[in-house]
Amino acid sequence: EAVGRSDLVSRLLSKNRNTLSEDQVRDIVGKTEGFSGADLKNLCTEAAMGPMRELGDALYGVKEDGIPDITYGHFKQAMRAVRPSVSPSDLDLYVNWNRQFGTFSGVLGTTSE
Known part of the structure; x- marks a missing residue:
């Protein structure tokens, strides 16, 4: 089950720039016991919104390559908002x-x- 969650998180993040280490991904996987695939997708989406939220109104003037990378901190914030649905x-x-x-x-x- 942990291997499946790890693969899914890695796939979901593959199209987004991030600074997550393998240890941080393992930590995320460990903290998402009981999450469904949809829950993990919601978690990754919420984490991906973190850098854009930090930019605030400046986001409108930033090109895609100017958006900051997703960090472990963004995932920690996302884990406060996204819970297992079951x-x-x-x-x-x-x-x-x-x-x-x-x-x-x-x-x-x-x-x-």
């Missing part, structure tokens, strides 16, 4: 339901029998 208890309910009744009942290690 609670851990709700996720457990979905997983248990799928184990019992879903199309993946045999795949998740249990059967509906």
Whole structure:
């Protein structure tokens, strides 16, 4: 699951200039346990807005290459605003339901029998 979140965050950031180190990406991945793909996309979008918000009205006169890079600080701010859309208890309910009744009942290690 962490590998998937890491890959998704890296892909989402690949089109944006950023100063994130591998350690910082790992930290973000660790702090996003329970985030869905959509939640991670929202987090990255919110972090990408950080440099533009910092420019304020000056943004209108700046070319694309003049927008500052996304930093770890932008992600820390974004993590205060973006939360997982599904609670851990709700996720457990979905997983248990799928184990019992879903199309993946045999795949998740249990059967509906």
